[in-house]
Amino acid sequence: MRDHADHYETQAMGVFSECHTSDPQRAQKLLIRMSPSWGRCTCLWLALEAQNKRFIAHSGVQSLLTQIWCGELSVENTYWKVLVCMVFFPLIYTGFLSFRCDEDIQKEAERTEQQKRAKDSRQTNTKNKQNSRGSSQTSEIKPLNCGSRLMKFFHSPQVKFYWNIASYFGFLWLFAVVLMIDFQTFPSWRELLLYVWLGSLVCEEVRQLYHDFDGSGFRKKAKMYIKDVWNILDVLSIVLFIAGLVCRLNTSDTLFYIGKVILCIDFIIFCLRLMAIFTISRTLGPKIIIVRRMMTDLFFFMFLLSIWVVAYGVAKQGILIQNEHRLDWIFRGAVYEPYLILFGNLPTDIDNTQFDMNSCSLNATDPLKPKCPILSEDNMPVFPVWLTVILLCVYLLFTNILMLNLLIAILSYTFQEVQDNTDTIWKFQRYELIKEYHSRPALPPPFILISHLIIFIKGVFVRSPAQGHQCFRRELEESEEKKLLSWEAFMKDNYLSSTRQDENHSVEHRIQDTAEKVKEMSELLERDQKMVSSRMAKRLTKLEEQVTEALRWIMDAMKSQGYQSKLEPPLLTSKSIDRDDGESSGQETEDEKPPHTYARQLQYPGSNVTRFPVPEEKVSWETNFTSYLPSVYNQQESDNSTDASALDKYRNPGGRTGIRGKGALKSLGPNNTIHPILTRWRDGERTVLEFLAVWKDAEKCYCLPGGKNRQKPKTFYVQF
Template identity: 45%
Template sequence: MRRRCGSGSEGYLLTLLSPPSMLQFIRLSDTSDPAAAYALVTHHWKIPHPNLVVSVVGGEGEMRVRAWLKDVLRKGLVKAAQSTGAWIMTGGLQAGVGRHVGEAVRDHTTASTNPSTHVVAMGIAPWGIVDHRILPAFHSFSPFLFPAIKGSFPARSPRTVPVSPFCPLDANHSVFFLVDDGTQGRAGGEASFRARLERFLAQQKVGAGGESFSSPIYTYCRVSDAVHASIPCLLLAGSGGAADCLAGLIEETQPGESLKALAIKKMQGKFPDDELEDLAEEVGSRKQTLFLFLCELPRTLGIKANIKERRSSEATCYLDELRLAVAWNRVDIASTELFRGDILWEPSLLVEPMRDALLGDRPALVRLFVENGLDISQFLTWKELERLYKGAPEVSLLRQLLQRRQVASPEPCLPSDHLLLEQFPSDYHLPQVAHILSELLGDICAPFYAGLHPTGHKGTKGLLPNEDSVYLSECSPNPWTDLFIWAVLLNRREMAMYFWEMAPDAVAGALAAARMLRELSHLETEAEEEAAMKDLAMRVFGECYRNSEMRSYKLLIRRSYLWGGATVLQLAHQADARLFFAHDGVQSLLTQNWWGEMHRSTPVWKLLLTFFCPPLIFTKLITFRGVHPSPFHSLPSPSNLESSSSTSRQFWLRRWHQFWVAPVTAFLGNVVMYLLFLFLFSYVLLLDFDPPPPKGPSGSEIALYIWVFTLVCEEVRQGCFVGSQPLPQRVRHYFLDTWNQLDITALLLFMLGVACRLFPQSYESGRTILCLDFMIFTLRLIHIFAVNKQLGPKMIIVGRMMKDVFHFLFFLGVWLVAYGVTTEGLLVPHDRRLPWIFRRVFYRPYLQIFGQIPLDEIDAALISASNCTYDPVAILMENANPCTNTYANWLVLILLVIFLLIANILLLNLLIAMFSYTFSKVQGNSDIYWKSQRYNLILEYHSRPALAPPFILISHLHLFFKRHIRKVQSSKGCHFCECCEDIMGNLLAVFSLLSLPLSILLCVLTTIHLVGHRSILRRLRWAGAGGGGWRQPFCGVGCSWQRTYLALRQLCVRILCSRTIGQRLELLILKYP
């Protein structure tokens, strides 16, 4: 009986399961427009757009499904849908495969805590066989029970036993399409609408797949409809029914063999005879859209794809297979079937799969695409990089940081042609990423992506219009580094490791990543990844140090153009890489720079003697290291000519300069003069502190004022004129140091004390402040111990023990206050003098801990008779001492015993145990902490002037005249920061971009040495920037050079594949500087 019911209703089903859930459904006609249904699901119900549509066909009437097939559905299909953002379409009934798919989705939803991995199970069921008992009349439920529900009515869905021919809906599905074709009790009424919906989804640039499980004609019709719509179908062989029939037909068909005879032989009795010929024609003409999955063992959980070999070598014929392999993360299929060598893949065809692999976190596929012809320098444009940042997952920390930095733009965002990005309409640009990187990397690196667009101005913070085609098509000059930063910000470890291997500057890159992860760890736990990056940096540098010490030093101080001009030492300091600083190579470089040009075995007494008697510099008392030739001295360059002219300077000027610019000389000078300053300060306070003017101050006190003024000038220089960052950043960096804070405190207290002592009314206050200030100046001497190898680590232990003392004082203070207030109330209840009360509550119990117990004030038997009173007024006027209350004196003695027992035995032993634990814990790592702090000390004295206060004022005047009048740059920076500006330095940067093997580098160096022409360098730069092919930059050099280059490049393929790019850069510097 055909009776077409009214359709177009939508609403929610309220299930009576535990827990209850709301299911969305719509009742529609079999002729309804699938576009309207798709718009309802995505826009009205807010269900995300699919990246892949998996349509499970068949099995609706098969109540028992094989156990291994259940595992495939649970652990294969749903897991793949979770990772790809797919829709799973079934019949939606509590029967056969549909029920098991629903149970698999339910189990996944229960176990998953991430809302972004929600799996959408969509049921398309015929209205004529749905058990109508779950859809009561409209008036059966009060509308007030569901006031917030949109739609025609809410319906309750009980879990009932299906009664043939009707079947209830499966409550584990999320969305239902109830298709009404006007029939009752007949299956297949939804087939036409389902086929049109799948055809519509296939046109929306989403993947579509199907799996077949049963054998009726209905299943074959569904496969036929999908084949006509060019929708790929996946046949699960071994599941029975029509899937096994079609799988056997496809598997046994040989190229050129007639399908009709084979179809009659294989499917005789399973399909009507009049349908067999049509079946053979369909399979033969559309065989490229049918894919076979073989389950070799019944309980095997993995599914091995078997894509039939095609005769065509055109890559365009395999785009759907490649897209499916990326969606399912099947690198084995892609490598063995699609990239086996007979398919010619153009790089342009791999752009979209590469983007999907990056956004889907498929590092193995990314590596496969790069190894098979994808040019990453041409792929990663600024537009593509913005797409990657826009495609960050909704729950990722990077997305939250971008939303904080999002700046409203008046230009509407252009729609993206990439389906994943439609879910993220936020308009993110690279200058916003630049703000995040500047916060994570600090002030040592130049900002990334900040000045990409010339029209960007301060008001818009450099944001770029979407229609700027020049900007969008411009390629990134450092694609591997940009991808590495993107992967680190998304915390994709495997992807970041691959990009780190391919990017130049491996040591600097690992330390920069550790710095970013260290800052991100305050918002999200990334401790393991941070430690792994630090370990990578140390291991790579260790390999470089074992090859060549001198050239590994150059690696530490060389400015990295990829990381904003920062050096490896600066990045390690920002990342707090203590183990990296503890490496023997880093410490050897620090020791070498600490001694300057002097030999590191020079005794300290020789330095002191030469410091007080400068003419000894020109004798053989101090041994200087020999002048080593420059690492780039082997090839002619203008810098070599300058170095040869500098060696002709007079001997005494060079020796004078070598002695006074050494950091160890500046350190000893500052120590000696600081001790003299403390001696002068103590002399003024104790022996020569005259009354206020006009009688004072004395001459020695005025000399002290001048000395402190030079100290102030030096602190101003350190805070405002050291470094290349803007002034606010320099000041902020200066105040972050604890010793600088101590210096500022001492100087401010000195100024306050001097201001007070100049006036008679505040003379004593000024003297008191200066006495306290002297103590702070003396504590500054502790900083001197940091340079000593024996005392330096002990400072770390003392600092940790100070923190233990503060924790201990909390327990001691609680017990001390409890005992002090109790005994004060029992012994002297009539005293109202607050100073004496505080003295007896806090000070007396504190002295009792150290054995000073006044028994004549506590024990009634020892209290002597004296002139005392109980009158509070007399006590307050201090006419007589308060009398001790002897009532309950026994309780006071008991409290004294308990107090001494807990304070002297329990708490003090607790403090000793805390100190012992801290010592044993820190002792093993104190050497590592000290070595990392030693870098700060050496860097501080390396940047200080040669003369110490008060003579440092002469150095300040000399520096001002030299920097601002003569415009001469400082020569001290070359020890910790070196820029390779000559021809070889530029070659290092160029070859780091080209990633050339070592043998090719040797050939290029030899050619440049022989030809000696800078046009070669310009061509190399152009090639490294991505302009033109490999052969074009060398066209003007000569055919012989070009052939030699290409031959060497082919011979070094194995070296290029077996050694990472980052390590090759370090070995470039080591072997061929």
Template identity: 25%
Template sequence: MLDALMMDRVDFVKLLIEYGVNLHRFLTISRLEELYNTKQGPTNMLLHHLVQDVKQHTLLSGYKITLIDIGLVIEYLIGGAYRSSYTRKTFRALYNNLYRKHKVEKSAALHKSRKKSKEEQNISDDPDSTGFIYPYNDLLVWAVLMKRQKMAMFFWQHGEEATVKAVIACILYRAMAREAKESNMVDDASEELKNYSKQFGQLALDVLEKAFKQNERMAMKLLTYELKNWSNSTCLKLAVSGGLRPFVSHTCTQMLLTDMWMGRLKMRKNSWLKIIISILFPPAILTLEFKSKAEMSHVPQSQDFTWYNGDQNTSTLKENSCQVNESQHFDLKSGLQTLPWTRKVYEFYNAPIVKFWFYTMVYLAFLMLFTYTVLVEMQPQPSVQEWLVIIYIFTNAIEKVREVCVSEPGKFTQKVKVWISEYWNLMETVAIGLFLVGFGFRWGAPPFYTAGRLIYCINIIFWFSRLLDFFAVNQHAGPYVTMIAKMVTNMFYIVIIMAIVLLSFGVARKAILSPKEPPSWTLARDIVFEPYWMIYGEVYASEIDGIQPSCPPGSFLTPFLQAVYLFVQYIIMVNLLIAFFNNVYIDLKSISNNLWKYNRYRYIMTYHEKPWLPPPFILLSHIGLLLRRLCQHQAPNDQEEGDVGLKLYLSKEDLKKLHDFEEQCVEKYFHEKMEDLNCSCEEQIRVTSERDIHLTEEFQRIARRDKKAFLSNQCKEIEENNRMGKTRDLFKKIRDTKGKFHAKMDTIKDRNGMDLTEAEDIKKQWQEYTEELYKKDFHDPDNHEGVITHLEPDILEHEVKWALGSITTNKASGGDGIPVELFQILVDLNPHVPSWTAAHQASLSFTMSR
């Protein structure tokens, strides 16, 4: 098995597995490391570059890649908060113990004996405790990182978790393609990896489509159940982090996101109006409809969700949170039973859509107060409105700190890195920091006091820009926000070119018009000030040909330079920028719907994780969360690493049912693919051609059998006539059996060896052949090209002798009317027949060669 994996022999691996090789016992840490370090079969040099990047130093020759290195590479490729199982503390401890044990046993073995069998060595470094729970998953990752696509496809088809395995393979291949492009490797390598990524992405989408058609609820569970072997994450979360837009835009995913967005609220039309009324008038909450427990069985929940019900133990939550099937019948029968009013209030304020509108309404009120604060005269002491703005921003800053602390990564630096990678989080951090600086300055003396007010005026721009994030939730306005961000990020190179043109003209113009300018920082402003406004149409016409008593030398060049500058900048560069924006708009407009669907996950997760009270009331929620944490008495180390977020915590029995359902969907998917392949036009043509060949061979076999039987019967009758002396019947039967002589021609070819089928071409070839017969020597050895004819065997010499000897008086062997005397003469000439026959055969041989 190990040799077959190293040499990339998929057929042998498949055969060994079919004959009972247990991968759970076969795959160990040492063997998996040996697979990563093998030199046999296809190798991937990109993997060594990636190991160098994560190790941050050059690898020595002969360096052995460890599984910990592979874990770091996987985390680097997937990114975000993903944590590989190879880098966790439990695996590191197991790996270090195994390494020390192997080292000790190896040194002891060297002291005892220099010779030791291979089987004995495997005992020490291959204990059962080093096996992998999901060997197909680990071998799939190995095949992907080693760029062995056929082997990766094989391991994807086997084992469990087919959907998430396809997603992981797609993410890894896509990241490797990006790294190959950035490393200036061959372009074919990057394109090849992109094609592999698309194949696995399509597989994930097809399996999800098949599962959704089979059972919608089970398909949604496939997206959000906890994946123990994949950083305790979910398939949906991995797909979003990997950028699988078609997968996230699928109907199954969108239905799940809609259920997550609405929470337990059951609304269809005018949901925003009902929610706003309920927020402003809380008693209206009791009139709303809510979903039953059975209808929410597929919706993922966080661990804190069950605190309201009194579940304080995480293990109890994971074992009991998915015992929904037992209570589904009760929920369906008691569908008309209403929830308690306290539960309604709790479910209402914890729905992400309610949080969104609640936060939006409070944020608009904050912007109104902030606008009022910067527009009116600032007093030495903050007004009530300014204090409300200060409290809002301070409480919002506390919430941002809480978000960083409760984020998924383990290390604080990684938490900050992942959190700050979100654009809106970065912008809000800058806005809060700038406001704090302005707040500090406003308490100072008049110079600092004025600076503080100016900072307030600049700071409010960031808070107004933050409104765009609220618009992104809307299906119609959201794509436009994305388009603006795409245009701003992609216009960098064009703006650089425009800046070069502007500086070249600005420096020349300033130098010509002001030759005696003293050194000053205002020169930098004067260089770009007027040329910049010329882009928007302000050409300063009064200064082009002004009447001045003393014009500086060379000032006549300024109008000419300005004309060239305006032509290049205003006509060429501005129109190029507009054309570029138009292309971005067209490209994004075609995928705007899928793009908005893909971004929905971020909005939903953002508001699902927020406390239900917005700033400044959010302090009450923080106090409640702190009290809940104290009441749970859970140590920080008790919580599993990465065990946060929205997930379905399934029991072992439910998880097995889900895996069986997924395997059935994969089997049906491949069965349908085979049927589609058989039904395709090309396949039908191929099958028809094979059937035609088979029928032709069968007809030829039957014809040969019948001909053999016919000739056998004719020979028996000829022998019977010869024995009985019936000469006339004998020769008649021979003539009928042999038939007339036909010079059979199989094919006629031209000088290039091509078959001729048209009558005109055949006639022309015969004409050329005849002309060459007269032009060339009859015995020319080179005159053997052209028509090839296959003739039937002529009458043999002994047949002629036998026919002449069988002639009786006044009778010839045939009814052709030839006198018998002629055959008597031939009898006399019998001694000369061999020489004639040889000459005749030589002539026929020459004709056949022609």
């Protein structure tokens, strides 16, 4: 399943990359289009549900998220321009800050100018119609007025985020002032403002819990809310604040102080919640992800470390102290002091030379001093010093050297592992923050209570339907959806064809093709080697026979001249004895004969026409030769155009010759000839029969006289 998931993930990213390269606007529509086949879900939502981080990290998806994050503001605006306009908002009317609508108007103006130039160059009517359509679209885009610019600016998720950061820092500052300076018996105006501020945060958390962004239902929304770590911190901080507030409003001094302690701890959690704000930052966001992973590793490491701490602490406490009943001092001796040893705070009570009677209590009567160890008659400790020192050395060896270096190695490995994927993980988690601030009201806390009141009145009394988030979910018209899906199918085919082409040109495919070709060539070489060896043996046999005949002729000639040798003549092996049983007389069989004689020449006789190269193993028509494309040659015709069906019908019975057509002949198929045979007897005794022959320069041989005849030949005899 994982392999199939990775395969389809790669295919989806490839198709979307092809679409985004061709048309980014249409590609973004594919991401937010609600598909009826998948329960009115979008491709973006399906990728998020499948935890497909690679797809979300795609540049096309990130450009869509960046566009949503900026709202109606231009993506090209720097953050310092946005911050300046937040303080001096009249600057948005001066062109200091650009809006997306302004860019669209500028693009349409440039397009209109190009269309005018196209009209001047007398283009086709079809293009003129397209120009008229473009002008009609240009008229639909209107510039933003003053009120629209102000509303678009403050409703941008980016601006909401900056205002909420400023508001959260103000909340923490007010919280710190109340805890350190203005925490009185009766709440002051600062503390009351802090309560109102926290109430606005509580209302916002309730709105986020009940706000159905994706239309998935309250139960699923609640599960998704609980799974988020930052939401858990929000709930925990609110619960602790309420608990501290209840204790703080009590008249008892003890509960009053307990309430303050709880609020101080709650302040720590609120400060930790501040890290979630910086997840949008490209620099700090990945670092926060690394810190979260390291905290998980640190938790499991502390479990291993606690074994050594408790083991040493309990052993030391039992050796030094006799029957300590105070729980706080038991915890100090068994856990707290061994833990401080990790940071270099070495104990002084394990060595007799550093013992001080005034630093301990004999019977544990002083609650501010630890109990004294077992003492001798001269008030000196009796515990074995050598044992306590050895235990301390072993404890330092395993904790300060082994365990701490193990922790460094674990954190280094986690950093290296996460660092390679932090950009992908950060881009994936960035979606949740953008979605949160896109649906968040424009006013920051505590002024957000006004927005909550308006939302409550609209939902309960007016019962107006909730506004849809078309930036994340969009339902297209039927005609527009058909065009978009057909374009997507076309892009998919382009991607698949390019993928196949890349595979064909890939190194692996080339290696495979080369291996197949090498294998085929090796087979051909082996076959040719066998044929060459058999031919060589036949040629050697013929040469041997010729040499034997020549030697016999020389010997006979010498004998006829009267030459005699003192030695016996050598025995020359005859043909019939040397030849194998399977061979016939010196002539070759039909299978052993070469395929052609004159057709093996490079050029056709009497012309400059070059033959198509045909290997000997491809001469036979029974052998497959797909690349065989010979030229057509008709010597007696001005053009070489011949019907292809006729050429396929009449083929050389001896096999492929590397050329097609009539050649030097007059017609395709059989060309009838008449060869008269003229013979005579040389003498009256009829011992020698002579015949008439003609020498032909083309064939370099004697031939019978005669010529071509279009009629069917007949055999007849004439005697004269």
